[in-house]
Amino acid sequence: MRSARVQFGGIVRQVSLVFVPEAGLGDYVMVHVGFAISRIDSSEAERTYKLLEEMGALEAELPPAE
Numbered sequence: 026m027r028s029a030r031v032q033f034g035g036i037v038r039q040v041s042l043v044f045v046p047e048a049g050l051g052d053y054v055m056v057h058v059g060f061a062i063s064r065i066d067s068s069e070a071e072r073t074y075k076l077l078e079e080m081g082a083l084e085a086e087l088p089p090a091e
Contacts, residue, residue: 031056034074034083 027042031054038059042048045061053070054061065073077083 029061031061 027046028039029042029048030037031040033056038056040054040056041060042054043060045054045064048054048061048064053065053067055063055065055073074083
């Protein structure tokens with residue numbers, strides 16, 4: 026099974042690429058429960074990150090700011 030290390034807000038996790046075989050180095054992917062589920066462009070990644078931040082949805086996932 027193909028997998029990759031992804032970085033999100035300073036955290037690095039191993040995820041499966043089984044659903045997104047076209048993903049490559051430097052690509053942005055949407056991840057759900059350890060699986061990359063789609064490839065997205067950088068502007069969509071930035072918009073999604075900002076939205077999650079505004080909703081407070083990142084607090085449980087990211088380490089506390091120092």
